[in-house]
Amino acid sequence: MAEARAFHTETATDEEIAAEAAVVGPFTDAVRALVDATIRSTVDLDEIRAAQAEIEAITERLTKEQIPGGYGVRYRTDGTGRAWGNAVIGLRNPIAPPLTISTEPSGRASADFRLGAPYEGPPGLVHGGVISLILDQVLGHAAGAGGRPGMTGTLTIRYRQATPLGELRAEAWIDRAEGIKTWAKGRIIGPDGPTAEAEGLFILPRWARERIARGESKGPSPKYFE
Numbered sequence: 001m002a003e004a005r006a007f008h009t010e011t012a013t014d015e016e017i018a019a020e021a022a023v024v025g026p027f028t029d030a031v032r033a034l035v036d037a038t039i040r041s042t043v044d045l046d047e048i049r050a051a052q053a054e055i056e057a058i059t060e061r062l063t064k065e066q067i068p069g070g071y072g073v074r075y076r077t078d079g080t081g082r083a084w085g086n087a088v089i090g091l092r093n094p095i096a097p098p099l100t101i102s103t104e105p106s107g108r109a110s111a112d113f114r115l116g117a118p119y120e121g122p123p124g125l126v127h128g129g130v131i132s133l134i135l136d137q138v139l140g141h142a143a144g145a146g147g148r149p150g151m152t153g154t155l156t157i158r159y160r161q162a163t164p165l166g167e168l169r170a171e172a173w174i175d176r177a178e179g180i181k182t183w184a185k186g187r188i189i190g191p192d193g194p195t196a197e198a199e200g201l202f203i204l205p206r207w208a209r210e211r212i213a214r215g216e217s218k219g220p221s222p223k224y225f226e
């Protein structure tokens with residue numbers, strides 16, 4: 001099953017992971033700055049053509065060796081994992097803002113973050129789909145932190161006021177749980193208070209339940225997302 005296959009077992013040591021992060025983190029930041037510059041640069045068209053040639057050369061250099069498909073999530077025997085390709089938190093993903101999410105075992109999650117020009121929808125404001133993306137992840141973290149990880153079954157967003165680009169905060173918590181289902185709630189907070197509120201239902205998927213039943217997995221861990 002595709003979902004199950006994307007969860008790899010980690011073989012790298014702490015030191016190897018730290019050494020890789022020290023290089024690829026700043027590299028990804030540099031590409032993120034390139035995305036921002038692509039939107040905001042006012043250099044002339046000849047400069048853009050020249051820059052394009054350089055970027056294409058760099059892409060060719062990087063794609064000489066690459067993995068097939070997405071990065072997946074690489075899990076370790078202690079239950080921690082790295083989701084470096086994730087669209088919200090991925091260390092290797094320049095599309096990710098990225099969010100650094102703090103969690104509590106009680107099932108709470110929060111992050112202070114910044115959304116700039118690449119996340120714009122209405123002028124000067126965050127795209128509604130980006131708000132949904134971030135809330136999905138932060139609510140998912142709250143569920144995971146409480147030892148109840150799951151895939152999003154439903155996600156309902158109420159956009160209370162426009163969310164300005166800039167410094168923001170996201171908060172989420174487990175509201176209630178029943179069997180394999182966990183309901184989490186959360187919000188985005190801007191300079192003038194909450195801008196969007198969310199409720200999500202997270203379901204431990206059948207393939208994960210079957211793995212647990214076969215004894216192939218110890219079951220959900222609060223450290224699922226670390």
Ligand SMILES: CCCCCCCCCCCC(=O)SCCNC(=O)CCNC(=O)[C@H](O)C(C)(C)COP(=O)(O)OP(=O)(O)OC[C@H]1O[C@@H](n2cnc3c(N)ncnc32)[C@H](O)[C@@H]1OP(=O)(O)O
Nearest residue numbers: 136137140149150151152153154201203204205206207208
């Ligand atoms: C280990 C995790 C790692 C988690 C890794 C976390 C990464 C975090 C990232 C953020 C989260 C995401 O973006 S996740 C990506 C977006 N979401 C998805 O792609 C999910 C796609 N959908 C699915 O994979 C599946 O449909 C599931 C997992 C939602 C449910 O499938 P299932 O597990 O086979 O469900 P099934 O046995 O039929 O039903 C179990 C119970 O749930 C109910 N149910 C089933 N689907 C839904 C639904 N969409 N909305 C409401 N309720 C539903 C059924 O009525 C039933 O209730 P009853 O009769 O028992 O009462």
